[in-house]
Every structure is written in C-alpha cells, then in structure tokens.
Amino acid sequence: MYDLIIIGGATSGLTAGIYAARKKLNAVILTDKVGGQALLTETIENYPGFTLITGLEFINKIKDQVLKHGLEIKEGIKVTEIKKDGDNFSVKAENGDTFIARSLIIATGKNPRRLGITGEKEFENRGVSFCSTCDAPLYGGKAVAVIGGGNAGLGAAYDLLPYASNIYILEFADKLLGDEIMQEKLKESGKVEFMVNAQIKEIKGSNFVEKIIYTDRVSGQDRELDAQGVFVNIGQSPNSGFVKDFLEINKFGEIIIDPKTNETSVKGVFAAGDITDTGHKQYVVAAGQGANALLNAYEYLKNKTRGL
16 A cells, blocks of 8 residues: 555646655556656756757656655556545556555546547547647648637747648637737748637548538538648646546636645545646646645645544
8 A cells, every 4th residue: 555646647746746655655656648748848948957958858867866765656557536435545457456555646638629529539640630749740741720819829839830832720719819929930931821700610631631511600601621630739638537526616616625735625635636626737836746746745645544
C-alpha cells in the first residue's frame, strides 16, 4: 500500500511527485503518458527561469528531477475507477491492476475536444490531427483546414505556415475569437483564408483525408473544401470521467477544489492543474497547484497517523 498515489504525469502531477519524494513519502505516479499539454506546445516563454523552452524539453526536465529523487513513475496506466476502501482508496486501472493508497492527488489535465462527426475518428493519424506542433511538418505543400478560430486554432495555423500551401480556418461563430494580433499575422502571410459561420459536417477521403463537408450557417448550403489535412482545435475536455460519480465536479467537468488546500469534496483526495476548477490554466499555475496539493496531502497524512 502507498502513502500517496498521484494520478497524472504532466506539470502538476510531476511537481507533486518532486515534493512527495522530498517528503520521503511512499508514493507513485500513475499515468497513461508523461507529458500532457506540454507535448502539444512548441515553445514556452512565460515560465520563470526559462526565456524560451520547448514543451518537450520542459516536461523532460521535470520528469528527470522526479526520477533523480527516486520516485517511481508507472506509464501506460489508464485509471478507470476510484473507490473508498475503508480508510484508504482503491485505484483501478484499465489493465486490471489495482493500487491502494492512504491519499490521492488527481492531476489528469485535459484532452482536445472532438468534433464528433463522421470521418474524424476514421481518419485520425491519416489526415486528422489534434497537435499542430507534432504534425505540421507532415503537410508540406498541402492544403490544410484548421477547425476553430480561437487562439488555439490561430496558433495551429501559425505552426502550419512554413509547411502548408493553403490554410483554411473554419469557425462556427460569426467572427473569429482569437487575438487580433495573431489574426493580422496570419492575414499578412497570404496563405490563410478565414471562414466564419461554418459548421463542419463530415471528413471524407479514401486512405487519407481528401476533403471536408461543411454547412454555411448563413445560406444553409452544404459546401465541399479540398484539404489533405484537418487540425481540430475547438477546446479541451477535462479527463475527469473516472471520478464523476466519486467527486464533486462543475458543469464543465472540472473537479471542484478548496482553493486554499486543493482538497476535493472527498477528504484525503486532492486535485491539481487543468483538471480543477481554477480560473487560469497555465504551466506555472499547474506547478504551484501540484506543490500545494502535495503539501496539504502530507499534512493530511500526518494528522491521520496521529488520529486527528
């Protein structure tokens, strides 16, 4: 049995791991994959101590620090259920493994939201992508559609500028929602065409994506657009499905926490990072929350040992 299980291997979970190791807790990090949103970020320029660092370098530095402190990271573990087990907690994984701990920190972050249309799943990794920093170089000389006119979508289009021949940005609303300064940069490139009031209906192709079908919400007409790539950037969904019947969550699926302690609605269970209902989703905030969650989990464990 562990003193503490940290579920999630991105910024907040790894930071909690560093503090857990330094507190000499018998702890482990369970994660499907180390990295989280950092793996989707080309560069980070607003984290103290780094003028500029790639997302991959950033996460690897934190991971290395966790491992140097001797804390175990179990990758390939997808948690499916958490239950109270007497005074402890039972954590069940998709592969059938079960882990028991006296306390938990949940730091599973968010995943890209999907369109839920025909062709999206079928063509994933065959023209449909959710990571422009990962896949932009694959689309040299090709026409690409970016779905979403917020900052994430504009950022994806910017990543594609050195590679794609033409970039179409399709936004459901009647105007782009991303920062105007980024819109201007994209317009100046001469490669980008903006399409508002566009509702995506279907992604089509044979072996790879060849075109998308969308509805012009003003005219009501369906239209085809030739594209060899589709980058979906319509927001993020919290990875909280495995706790929805165990912890209190808000209407967005985020775990509600005490902002002072990061404790959830269940005593002994803490949460940190983008999975929580905190207002700002930033790497520095996630790291701070990871540290705060661990320090309060440590106090909880000390008090539990004392019978308080």
